[in-house]
Amino acid sequence: MAPKAVKGKPKAKSHQDSGRLLKRKRGEEQISDLVKRVEELDIKTSLKSFSDLPLSEPTASGLSASHYKTLTDIQARAISHGLKGRDILGAAKTGSGKTLAFLVPVIENLYRKKWTELDGLGALILSPTRELAIQIFEQLRKIGRNHHFSAGLIIGGKSLREEQERMGRMNILVCTPGRMLQHLDQTAMFETNNLQMLVLDEADRILDMGFQKTVDAIIDHLPKQRQTMLFSATQTKKVGDLARLSLQDPEYVSVHEAADAATPSTLQQHYTVIPLPQKIDTLWSFIRANLKAKTIVFLSSGKQVRYCYEALRHLQPGISLLHLHGRQKQGGRLDVTTKFSQAQHAVLFATDVVARGLDFPAVDWVIQLDCPEDADTYIHRVGRTARYERVGRAVLFLDPSEEKGFLKQLEHKKVPIVRINIKSNKQHSVKNQLQNMCFKDPELKYLGQKAFISYVKSIYVQKDKEVFKIKELPLEEYAQSLGLPGAPRIKFIKGEDAKERKNESWRMAHMSSDDDSDAEKKNKKDEKEVRTRYDRMFERRNQGVLAEHYSKLINDDGTMVATGTKDTGKDVDDEADEDADFLSVKRRFAAGDEELGQKVDSAGSGSDSDSDSDVEPADKDTTGTKKVLLDGQDPLLIDSKRREKLLKSKKKLLKFKGKGTKLVYDDEGNAHEMYEMEDEEMFKARGDAKTQREKFLEGETERTRQADIEDKEVMREKRREKKEKRKARERAEIAAEAEEEGDFQGLSHLPHVPFEIPGSDSESGEQESRPSKKQRVSFADKEIDEEKPSKSKKTSGKSIETLGDLEALASGLLG
Template sequence: MASANMGRKSKPAPKAKTDLKSLKRKRVVDEHEQLVHAIAELDVKAEIKDFSDLPISATTAKGLDASHFKTLTDIQSKAVPLALKGKDILGAAKTGSGKTLAFLVPVLENLYRQKWTELDGLGALIISPTRELAIQIFEVLRKIGRYHTFSAGLVIGGRSLQEERERMGRMNILVCTPGRMLQHLDQTAAFEVDNLQMLVLDEADRIMDMGFQTSVDAIVEHLPKERQTMLFSATQTKKVSDLARLSLRDPEYVSVHEAASSATPATLQQHYLITPLPEKLNTLFGFIRANLKAKIIVFLSSGKQVRFVYESFRHLQPGIPLLHLHGRQKQTARLDITSRFSASKNSCIFATDVVARGLDFPAVDWVIQLDCPEDADTYIHRVGRTARYERVGRAVLFLDPTEEEGMLKRLEQKKVPIQKINVRQNKQQDIKNQLQNMCFQDPELKYLGQKAFTSYAKSLFLQKDKEIFKVNDVDLEGFAASMGLPGAPRIKFMKGDDAKKIKNAPRAALDSSDDDSEAEKKPKKKEEVRTKYDRMFERRNQDVLSGHYSKMIAEDEVEKADGEGDADEDDDFLSVKRVLPVGDDESSEDDEEGGVAALGPAAKIIPGISTEPIVVDSKRKEKMLQSKKKLASLKGKGTKMVFDDEGNAHQLYELEDEEAFRQRGTAQEQRAKFLEEEAARVREADLDDKQLAKEKKREKKEKRKAREAALEAGEDDEVPALQDVDDDYDPMALLASLPMADEEERPVKKQKKWFEDDEEVEEETRKRKSRVIETVDEPETLEDLEALAAGLLN
């Protein structure tokens, strides 16, 4: 009885568990109510210094503490309280001031207060202009949100689209780039954004720029109108059109450094130096050699320049680890390079503006801008890679003499303090001859140099601010020589108004006698001495690179008159190639009337090779005529002919006369008749084949019976029986008695057959079985076995 009573007393345990769950649930509900009440009473103008003073959940506070975030920065102390209250925000602060936490903490808190779960779908969308910045934001989100139950995802290009589709529907927070997010909104059926609560744009001025304008507009069309929107950047946009596109509702403009004397951090030392374009690479190499223990970022204007400078400096071996990063690399390579540069203590990375915004590389000592930035905002973002979080950093801007006045004026308008410095001559190294030797020996490096030169010249030509970028005043010839190239490759833009007039003028007018007389008056240039670099300029190597090179440097009379380069270049500007006149009087008159007469001498016409005369109007076609393979392709394909009994040639397939065809009946009737005839022919052929097979089978059967009868009658050759062998018998005597090669010819081996019938295989097997070797006694000793073997050989 005692044991039974004890068992009854232990039963109320499940009730205790239920009480604990209800208490925990009640505690969570009370915490939510307290948070809502605290945020409603929060004074946004109050000065808050620590995260512990903010009305945030215990899970977020625990994540911030574990990630060593304790003190609020200026932008965080002003933006976070407003964001917690659900206000739309335009946040502007200097680079490295902690803008990422200013929007990540409100994202976590707002979803937590709304008790957001996986079943509610997407709650917050964070858009970044570059993949590297999106990855960095996602890593910070993982650190501070590690104790929350939200599901977060990273959606960027360069990854498997199918894997992302499978997980998109379960995500609460997404960090993405505009292009990939728009792709999912258009193509992923299970992805819904109807419940979206928050939209965040990091580096908003770049996202709202022309590069992403179409994608962002399309994304916003998919999103609900009722949402909280936050924009953050170091150089914030204030355009009313941009704000209207995003459907912002009474946004709060938060700018903590607007009244500051400088738009860049106070711990950043900014300098610029005046160096002509041909001396830039020499100055850069000398600078790197003088700072081998530093961590350096070198910004260039294009990915092709990054590749050339990286490859050439890698061959020169300055004594510091070199890396390069640009937008044309694969995603895995970009992640590997950024992680290696972040972990290194001293290295130099050559990069484009893909790393100019938002990326946090620890302990960067120098930011070198080898190419002038397109505007002051780009300059601010570039130098922001150093002097982050009140650390010390230094930046140097390389300016051509033609860029100095305009760029300094733009920086002064943006409150950027910058000082001029000079280069010590003993620190500068001349690498021009080394680059020339490298380009002469390595055609691939030479090709990279040509593409880098072309991309730089085009970037100058396409820049909007012509007060800074004066492409006609820059020494491009000297720049090409400093890169080791034997000459400046031709590029596709016009220099000056005179060239435009020549391009648009009728060619007939340009061919007038006045122009010829003026050309005769011009003195002829004196012939220069040819060097090995001139020969390299003209040579054609046996690889594909020289083909590209010859395209870029090809000089003919049309290019000299137009100022144009090769029209086959893949990324050149749109242009119309001019056709040279073929010397026909009628065509030339038409051209003069239409105002499109060709410039230059008349082209050659070569008849008789192909069906149409060949017009040789360029050097390329002249070289083509020297190739037998090219000429054979011009002749066209022959037609296959058949000959009838009388020897007349006819085409293999000839169309029948339509009237004769209709006289025999309709197409359906002729088709049915043809099918009947063919079926009868096939039946006859089938009977013939069966009869032939029966006859062959009967002949084989008769042969087999004849062979078996001959064997039974004993007509086959008798095999001699083995005799008894004496004890003193020499087994080698048999071998000695065999005929030698010169005495008797060896029998010819039977030729092997690739294919044999089943009957032949059976016959051979039967022959082998029918041969009988008779012995007097069963072999017992070794001598008996040898004698038996000798008999078999005989």
């Protein structure tokens, strides 16, 4: 029985292998049939549903499970081109189903090429915002649920290391440009050499100045031979942009180009002209009047979004408020989009991060509180409502200065918009409440200041100056409408005015005053200026306090200074003017320049100007005109006030001076003229090179010897000075000790008798007599003691050598 059982196992294995072979063969037949159907597909035929397209069974089942049956206009035309592998430029209105127009060709093309994990990255889809990338990825998961492809979402705000570990196994990637470039530069195992398809959603936004460098860097990593598809509601047609992407005979698919309007026909569009300070009040009144609606409010900057959200949240309008901007963390942004999508009634304050591609269900109103930067941005903003042929409404708030220019742009883009007026009796003001809240809450006041500055900056940086006229906006009233006590200082506006004033010619600034008639000048003189005490305070001079003292001064010749004259006050003012520049740098003269200093002092009224400029005053000539010497040039005659002013400007004096010599500094900091190479002929004219070399060495040797002698003399002088200082210090110490001993013993009237102890010199004895220092005992030979004369002998008496001599001296002292 055992052998029979063994014989049966190979039969089961062969049965399984045959099943796999049949399945593989059936799959290959389906793919070959699918390829044939795609080749036979006629692009010109009008297609109504997804079943009319040559799609694989997994894709068709995924579309059916996601309830996608009917094709939109952009899908009917773009998918057929995409299946044939052509490059596409797709443009259609917002909410027309552009996402499926590129996702279906991506999945089908990879399926027909039997793409597996081992083949690497097959398709790359770029999105300008994280929210749109998440939305595309969710759509990809729905329609591709029956395929075996591996797909990944690469956006900022997530762990880079986790993404790096999985990226090598991905077949389809949905990503933002910045994060994608980071992986291309840093992830070692990530390769794009086998890429088949590149898709850019919202292509005009990705290719503009904000992403230009990033997209160029990404394209450098990608292969040239690939299929490229660009989709947007406002498609780019710039030749430079298309050349950067290496498009090959792209098909321009624009289904609504011949339409009467660039926006959906189910969208009701209105605008209202409201002065800037009344926009917050109008927004509050609108929210209170539409508590049962779902609304998106667009603002220019994230700081404005934050302030409007916080301020109106404190006022409790009775509806859920949310806010979304680019500075939020990724987790918070996902929570906000999820809450707003699921909410039945809510208000979302947002920037243009939300303006492109996001599909929030059942949005009733789109309010644009701030004017968009161009008509394309307006189209993308209002596209958040009236999606997939649903009904929606949009309102644009325009300042009177923005109305004319922006309506012209909308007319050029075929955007139908109607003006409406707001009933004044239904408008409520929250200005006082905002001021009260800002007074109580410093954080809210800080947010208001930042919102004001960011709004003004957003207007200032706009390129279209026909629409955005910052000088016509009532900024002070706008700051008060935000609850601020006053408009914050804005540096860039002040800097622009200063630049204009600086560039204005001095002559043009004074031309109007020269053209005035005498009558006008007379009227100006007759007008009395209002002078405050501060004006008078700043006109005072400290020297004016001592006017009486100056009038009583005596001249050098003994005469009194003239008093009671009209010029007394003038003299005081002149002295005040001279002291006004007390911080100016005066010339300093070396020790041997006394004569030059006397010349400058004797230059009269021109001394101030000479001290600031490199001039040398000279004596007056016979006509009394002063002359000034300028670097050995011809003397400059000071014969007018204009010449006196000329002396104060170093720049204007340059044309009267000679050419200076350029100095360089060596390693020791000594200045000398630049060394120049000598002419070879001049060198040979002086003699043989060997002779010149010997002569040079002799001169340098002599110079070195003289320098050595001078250095030795300097060292001797230093030693001599040091020795004299030491002797003087010793004499001073001896005198101080003698005085201390006399005071201590009370014997200052007696003659001082020095004691010499054999075996020690006099200096050690002096040190032993000091009570303040530690006693020192020094031992020396008698020969040394005999050679050194005693320094402490002041009398001609005999020296004490024995104990008897000491007793005899003591008895003599005691009488």
